[in-house]
Amino acid sequence: MSVGLKISEVAWVYLLSVFVVLYGTRTVGIPRSVMLNGVLIAAAIEFVTVPLAGYLSDIFGRRPLYFFGSVCTIISAWPLFYLVHTGDATVVICTMAVCMSLGHAMLFGPQAAFIPELFGTKVRYSGASLGVQVAAAIGGGLTPMIATSLFASTGRIESVAALMVMLGVITFVATFVAKETYKEHLSAM
Incomplete structure (x- = not known):
């Protein structure tokens, strides 16, 4: 289950920071500096959105943030590429920032608490x-x-977007199967 919870988050950030940058520069013809600035600005925004997502998961639970993040990755896979394909620097940078903050940060923020909480104390470190x-x-x-x-x-x-949707669905299903852990005492697990 922990593999399913992690897979979309890590794939999403690598696809945005590696594949989308190459796609934008080599296929669309966007200057590399624009694509890299998109990643840089998205990462800078995540200095706020990742801790915010972790904080929100302490209030509302891990699963709601995970559901939100996985749904965001699913519904933004196709628009991501269409918006990058516009070639407009502002649109590309904003798209990268929104996709990283809503897809990646909402999954990554609660992850450090959520995944270890799924395991009992005797296997927590190795399981997670x-x-x-x-x-x-x-x-x-x-x-x-x-x-x-x-x-x-x-x-x-579209084949890459379908791959991203598939990974988002895996994380969505893993979230559905996972139990909510944010109110449980770690010693009771």
């Missing part, structure tokens, strides 16, 4: 770590390569 590291290897390591391969073989960016 194993799931997170497997998801990071797949989502962060393989997903940009899979996206590149999909785009190269189909010639259509």
Whole structure:
């Protein structure tokens, strides 16, 4: 379950910071500086949105933030590429910032509490770590390569958007299956 909770978050940030930058520069023809500024501004905004998401998960629960984040990744996959395809610097930078803050931050903020809370005290560290590291290897390591391969073989960016939707659905389902943990005492788990 922890792999499913992590997979969309890590894939989303790597696709936005690696694949989308390459797509924007090589396919759309956007200057690299615009794409990198989009990542930089999005990351700077996440200095606020990631802790905010963690804080909100302490108030409303981990699952609502995870549902929101995974739904945001699902519904923004296609618009992300269409907006990048406009080539307009302001639109591209705003798109990157919104996608990172609503997709990535809403998943990443509560993650440090949510995933370990799913495991009992005797296996908490190894259980959380194993799931997170497997998801990071797949989502962060393989997903940009899979996206590149999909785009190269189909010639259509929609195939990459479909991959992003699939990963978002995996995280949504994992969130649905996971129990809410934010009000439980860690010693009782």
